[in-house]
Every structure is written in structure tokens, then in C-alpha cells.
Amino acid sequence: MNNAAIKETAGSVKLGQVKKIRSKRWETPVTGYLFLSPWLIGFLLLTLGPMIMSLYYSFTDYSLLAAPNWVGFDNYKQIFTDDDVFPKSLKITITFVLLTVPLRLMFALCIAMLLNRKMKGMSFYRTMVYFPSLIGTSIAVSILWKNIFSRNGFINDFLGIFGIKGPAWIADPKYALGTLIILMVWQFGSSMIIFLAGLKQIPTDLYEASSVDGAGKFRQFVSVTLPMLSPIILFNAVQTMINTFQMFTQSFVITNGGPVKSTFVYVMYLYEEAFTKFHMGYASALAWILLILIGLFAAVLFGTSKYWVFYENQGGKK
Amino acid sequence: MKLYKSSFNHISLLIVSLIMMYPIFWWVGASLKTNEEMSSANLFPKVPHWANFSEGWVSTPNFTFTHFYLNTFELILGVLFTSIVACSLVAFAFARLDFPLRNFWFAIMLVTLMLPTQVTVVPQYVMFSKWGWINTYLPFYIPHLLAGGIGGPFFIYLLVQFMRSVPKELDEAAKIDGCSWFGIYWRIMLPLVKPALVTVAIYCFLWNWDDFFGQMLYINSINHYTINLALKLFIDSQGSVPWGQLLAMSLCSIVPSVVIFFLAQRHFVEGMSAGALKG
Numbered sequence: 001m002n003n004a005a006i007k008e009t010a011g012s013v014k015l016g017q018v019k020k021i022r023s024k025r026w027e028t029p030v031t032g033y034l035f036l037s038p039w040l041i042g043f044l045l046l047t048l049g050p051m052i053m054s055l056y057y058s059f060t061d062y063s064l065l066a067a068p069n070w071v072g073f074d075n076y077k078q079i080f081t082d083d084d085v086f087p088k089s090l091k092i093t094i095t096f097v098l099l100t101v102p103l104r105l106m107f108a109l110c111i112a113m114l115l116n117r118k119m120k121g122m123s124f125y126r127t128m129v130y131f132p133s134l135i136g137t138s139i140a141v142s143i144l145w146k147n148i149f150s151r152n153g154f155i156n157d158f159l160g161i162f163g164i165k166g167p168a169w170i171a172d173p174k175y176a177l178g179t180l181i182i183l184m185v186w187q188f189g190s191s192m193i194i195f196l197a198g199l200k201q202i203p204t205d206l207y208e209a210s211s212v213d214g215a216g217k218f219r220q221f222v223s224v225t226l227p228m229l230s231p232i233i234l235f236n237a238v239q240t241m242i243n244t245f246q247m248f249t250q251s252f253v254i255t256n257g258g259p260v261k262s263t264f265v266y267v268m269y270l271y272e273e274a275f276t277k278f279h280m281g282y283a284s285a286l287a288w289i290l291l292i293l294i295g296l297f298a299a300v301l302f303g304t305s306k307y308w309v310f311y312e313n314q315g316g317k318k
Numbered sequence: 319m320k321l322y323k324s325s326f327n328h329i330s331l332l333i334v335s336l337i338m339m340y341p342i343f344w345w346v347g348a349s350l351k352t353n354e355e356m357s358s359a360n361l362f363p364k365v366p367h368w369a370n371f372s373e374g375w376v377s378t379p380n381f382t383f384t385h386f387y388l389n390t391f392e393l394i395l396g397v398l399f400t401s402i403v404a405c406s407l408v409a410f411a412f413a414r415l416d417f418p419l420r421n422f423w424f425a426i427m428l429v430t431l432m433l434p435t436q437v438t439v440v441p442q443y444v445m446f447s448k449w450g451w452i453n454t455y456l457p458f459y460i461p462h463l464l465a466g467g468i469g470g471p472f473f474i475y476l477l478v479q480f481m482r483s484v485p486k487e488l489d490e491a492a493k494i495d496g497c498s499w500f501g502i503y504w505r506i507m508l509p510l511v512k513p514a515l516v517t518v519a520i521y522c523f524l525w526n527w528d529d530f531f532g533q534m535l536y537i538n539s540i541n542h543y544t545i546n547l548a549l550k551l552f553i554d555s556q557g558s559v560p561w562g563q564l565l566a567m568s569l570c571s572i573v574p575s576v577v578i579f580f581l582a583q584r585h586f587v588e589g590m591s592a593g594a595l596k597g
Contacts, residue, residue: 031499032417039408039427039474042464047430050441057440064444114331119324121331127583128335131342134579138528139546140568143553144345147561152357154344186338238432246434249530253550270436275535280440287436294434 058285064278075285085261085269086286090293093266096177097244097297100184104240105233108188112195113225126196133189141183142253146170149179149254173262176255180263183250191236198232199225227310234309238301245294266290349566356561367562371570374563378548378555381540383567386548393455393533393544394526397462401473401522402515404465409477410503414489424478431471443535457536458526468525468532473518480514481507517585524575545571 026032033040058075060068079086115126135141148154149169156166169175206224215223226233248267251257257264270290274283343361350366351358375383411417412424446457461467465474488510489502497505508515530546537547549568553559579586 026418027416028499029417032411032415032420035407035411035415035499035503036417036423038404038463039465039470040423042404042461042466042470043426043430046442046461046464046466047433047438050438050445053441053444054437064447111334114327114334117327119327121328123583125331125335127580129338131579132338134524134575135572136524136528137530138572138575139530139549140571143549143564143568144341147348147356147565148341148344154348154357157357186341242432242434246436253530253553267436271531274440275443280444284440287434287440291434291437298432 054284054287057281058288060281062281062284064280068281071281075282076289078282079285079289085264088261089264089266089269092177092262092264093245096181096247096265097241100181100244101237101240103181103185104188105191105236107185108191108236109195109229109233111188112192112199115192115196116199126193130189130193133187136187137249139249139253142250145179145183145250146254170255171259173259176259176263180247180250180254183254184244184247191240194232194236195229198229202228230309231311234301234305238298241297241301242294245290245297345565345569349562349569351562353560353562370562370566374552374560374567375570377552377560377563377567378540381543381548383545383548383570386543386545389542390527390544390546393458394523396455396459397467397526398519398522400459400463401465401467401470402518404463405470405473405518406477406508406511406515407503408465409474409481410507412474412478413481414486414502414507415499427471427474431475439535446536452536453539453542454536455542458532462522468529469521473522476518477511477514480511484510513585516582520578520582520585523578527575 057068059070059072061071061074062068111129115122115129132141151168151171153169155169159166167175169179202225206228207220210220210224246267247265248271251263251265251268252271255263257268266286267290270283270286273279273286347360347362348356349370350368351363351370352367355363355367412420412427442457446452449456451457451460458467462470465471484507488506489497492502492506528546530550533544533546534550537543540548540551543551549564549571552564552567
């Protein structure tokens with residue numbers, strides 16, 4: 001190799017390096033941040049800032065009327081050791097979540113499978129089934145529920161036909177939470193639509209191959225549908241769990257936390273502390289405990305997911 | 319056998335639909351019942367009592383539901399406009415522009431998608447009340463103008479997914495023709511993602527229409543009341559609940575959502591699935 005050639009290669013290597021470095025530079029740093037600015041300002045001002053403030057308030061006795069005084073861990077200590085309402089509302093909320101989430105997902109999946117057929121009229125059925133979810137958390141639907149499950153509401157009239165004397169539902173501490181769970185389960189529409197989209201993506205040859213191997217309908221459901229759908233089940237479970245933890249309007253309007261605080265869910269307690277008693281510091285501590293609680297539930301779902309969520313592109317590792 | 323199977327499917331779906339819709343049918347029927355008829359198990363009354371609607375509409379002293387309706391629309395239209403502008407700008411940044419920490423900010427945005435609002439609500443309330451925003455619609459407009467508020471991060475995410483599927487050749491061609499980035503956003507991207515913008519508008523409308531917590535927190539004079547607050551007032555102010563009127567008015571309150579749902583069903587399903595599957 002002669003000198004000239006070496007020089008040339010060296011030169012081209014250098015040129016290549018320069019090009020590489022150039023391409024590493026950002027093309028549009030200023031324009032990028034200009035376009036991003038609404039969200040970035042919003043994030044700093046309305047999310048991150050308030051989060052830090054909320055954490056700070058949780059260590060103070062802030063009450064909106066007087067300036068905050070630092071009290072260390074007193075709020076947390078009081079919540080965990082000297083607060084009768086906290087464990088009760090926590091228990092109610094966790095019961096509520098543990099019952100609502102699986103029931104809602106189960107219904108959503110079953111109906112999605114019924115709807116996942118190539119038949120005429122499917123969009124009509126889908127509309128009917130989705131309709132209750134459309135009116136979601138509005139106050140209107142809470143009013144309807146309050147009426148349906150009242151002592152003389154239509155549920156009891158319906159039961160009366162069969163000679164069953166229904167309880168007072170909303171006025172009965174044993175059943176009040178149940179009526180809220182039924183409401184939440186009734187509105188499974190959005191999870192169902194996501195399941196439906198997931199079911200449509202499962203390749204049909206998997207079903208054909210398994211039926212050639214002699215798998216029945218149930219076996220196909222367990223060995224094909226569930227594994228293929230598991231990432232979506234995880235997504236829906238996390239989503240539903242987070243929403244269920246934050247349920248407020250329904251219990252506020254239908255039962256107002258009662259009777260005897262049997263539906264006094266966590267967020268209602270938080271609301272009462274913050275906005276009727278103006279215990280902003282105490283309420284902030286409650287909010288952070290809620291955040292950690294939701295985080296724990298999410299961690300359990302994600303942490304166990306490697307045992308039950310199946311990702312196709314990982315070479316079929318289950 | 320095939321016919322038998324498909325009719326079995328139809329019957330089971332029909333039963334499911336009927337169970338799901340029964341409370342709604344009952345709602346419509348009950349809104350036409352007098353208070354005495356309310357506890358009868360018949361779906362519809364013998365003689366529809368239309369007065370529930372006319373009397374319910376003017377039941378709040380000094381105000382009619384027309385007023386509350388207009389208030390709600392004032393609130394929602396402002397939120398819709400600010401949300402669409404802000405979220406599409408931010409989505410364009412994430413989908414097309416190249417700037418430091420882009421992936422970091424995108425990840426942060428996805429995390430805020432799951433953040434429970436309770437952690438920020440107390441300081442936000444303190445802030446807004448210090449700025450004198452209580453009893454105005456600013457606590458709704460401004461967060462949406464900053465691509466936040468109800469559904470903000472979700473809308474950004476949705477729009478990013480759609481914008482990424484638009485071929486890059488289009489903006490490169492425009493760039494060669496001397497088009498600025500804003501020009502590309504305005505003249506190329508926005509027209510191409512119009513369906514996604516419609517989806518965003520629909521969800522933004524529905525979720526804000528349904529939101530009760532925020533409205534209750536920030537609006538406290540009847541003059542500014544939305545429909546949700548008017549309904550709550552209606553429940554609280556009456557000793558014995560006039561169920562017929564209450565159900566009639568609450569039925570009126572969902573009419574806009576229902577109309578939008580039936581007009582734009584396709585966008586509805588697409589948006590919902592895109593959120594879960596494209597990610």
C-alpha cells in the first residue's frame with residue numbers, strides 16, 4: 001500500500017467521523033422546544049410543581065387559611081396510628097378495586113369474544129353494549145342509579161315479581177358498595193373495545209392449527225386466545241385499576257359515602273379533608289399514600305407479568 | 319347446523335344488549351312518569367307526563383337549564399379549542415422534530431398519563447385560588463392550553479401515533495420547497511391527521527362533559543353553573559326528590575354526548591383501540 005492510498009483512507013475515515021458527529025447534532029433544537037413548550041410549561045407548572053408542593057404540604061399543617069408550619073412526619077404518623085377513618089376507607093377502596101377490576105375485565109372479555117364474529121348486525125350490538133359506558137362518570141348516570149336501586153326502585157319491583165323482597169340497597173350498609181360495583185362493571189365498554197381490537201389481531205391460522213391438533217373451543221381459549229391477548233389484559237388491568245382507585249362522583253352522588261360510611265372511598269375521604277375541612281396538609285399526605293398504593297398495585301401487575309404475559313417477539317418465552 | 323349456530327349467537331347477543339340497555343330504556347320511561355307511577359314495574363307510563371321536562375327545565379329559581387346548557391358549552395368549546403391546538407403542536411414536536419431530551423420528555427409524558435390527579439389537585443387549587451381563578455373557567459382553559467387537563471397526555475400520545483404514520487417524504491419535499499416547520503405542521507400535518515383530531519375532539523368533549531369533580535371544585539356561583547352542577551343542586555335542594563323531573567333533566571344532560579356518539583362512532587372505536595394497540 002503506498003502512501004497516497006493510506007492518506008486517502010485516513011482522509012475518508014476522518015470525513016466519515018465528521019459526518020457522524022454532524023448527524024449527531026440536533027436538527028431542530030429551538031423549533032423543537034418551541035413546539036414542545038405548551039406541554040413543557042404545563043408539566044412544570046401544573047404537574048411537577050404541584051407534586052413537589054403537595055409533598056411539601058404533606059409535612060406541614062397547611063390549612064389554606066394559615067401559612068404552613070413544618071410538622072415532620074406528624075401527618076403520616078396520625079394517619080397510620082390515630083385515624084379511625086383511614087383504615088376503614090382504605091379497606092373499602094381495596095375491596096372495591098379487587099372486586100371491580102376482575103369482574104369488569106371478565107365481562108369485557110366475554111362480551112368482546114361474543115362480538116368478535118363475522119356476522120351481520122355486529123356494529124348494532126356493539127353500540128348497544130357500549131352505550132352505558134358512553135355516559136361514563138357523569139352525574140346523570142349516578143342519578144339514574146340512585147333511582148333504580150332505591151327502596152321502591154325498579155330492581156326491587158322486578159324482584160317482587162318473583163316474590164323476593166329486595167333490601168334497601170343504597171340505604172343498606174351491606175349492599176351499598178355492591179350497587180356501586182355493579183355500576184362500574186356495567187360500564188365495561190372501553191375495556192371491551194380494546195379487547196375486541198386485540199382479538200381481531202390474533203392470526204386465524206393459530207386457531208386453524210390448533211383445531212387440526214384436536215383442540216376444543218375451551219382449549220383454544222386457554223392456549224391461544226388468553227396468551228395472545230395477555231399484553232392487552234395487562235394494559236386493561238392497569239388502566240381499570242388506576243381509574244377504580246380514583247372513583248369519586250358515583251359514591252359522592254349515589255350514597256354520599258354512606259350509609260354508616262360503608263361506601264366512603266379513599267378519594268371521598270381525601271376530598272372531605274381537603275375541601276370541606278381545609279386540612280390541606282393532611283389531605284396531601286393522604287394523596288401521596290394513594291399514589292404509593294396505586295404504584296404498589298401497578299408494580300404487582302407488572303412484576304408478575306413475566307409469568308403470565310406472553311410477548312410474541314421474545315421468541316415465545318412465556 | 320350453521321344456521322342454528324348463528325341464530326344462537328344472535329339470540330345471546332340480543333339478550334346481552336337488552337340487559338345492558340334495560341336501565342337506559344327504564345330511564346327514558348321513568349322520565350315520563352309521575353311520582354306516583356315511579357315505583358311501578360312498567361317500563362313506560364300509560365300517559366306520558368311531559369310536564370317533567372317543561373317543569374324540570376325551569377325548576378331552579380331564577381335560572382333555566384338553557385342557562386346551564388350555554389355555560390357548559392362555553393366551558394367545553396374553550397377546552398376543545400385549546401386542547402386541539404396545544405396537543406397537536408406538542409405531538410408534532412414528538413413525532414417530527416429532533417431536539418435534545420426528546421425521548422426523555424416523551425417518557426415523562428407517558429408517566430403523567432398514569433398519574434392520579436389527587437396528587438396535584440390540592441396545590442393546583444391553592445394556586446388557582448390565589449390567582450383569583452375560582453368561579454371562572456380559567457382552571458379548565460389554561461391547563462388545556464398547556465396540553466394538560468383532562469385527557470391531555472392521552473391526546474398527545476394518540477396524535478403522535480397518527481403523525482408517525484404519515485410518510486416523512488411529504489415534509490422533506492415541503493422543506494425543499496422552502497416550507498418552514500410551522501408551515502409543514504399547518505399545511506401538511508394537520509390536514510392529514512384530521513381523523514385523529516376528530517377523535518381527540520370527541521373524547522375531549524365527552525370527558526369534560528362528564529367531569530364533575532373539577533367543576534364542583536372551581537365553580538361555586540349558580541350564575542356559572544354547568545349542567546352537572548345544576549343537577550347536583552337539584553338533588554340537594556329538594557326535600558322529597560321529584561324523581562320524574564330529575565330523571566328528565568339528567569336525560570337531557572346526556573343528549574349532546576349521545577348525538578356525538580352516533581355521529582362519530584367510527585372515530586370512537588379507532589381512537590380507543592389506537593391507544594392500546596399501536597403502543
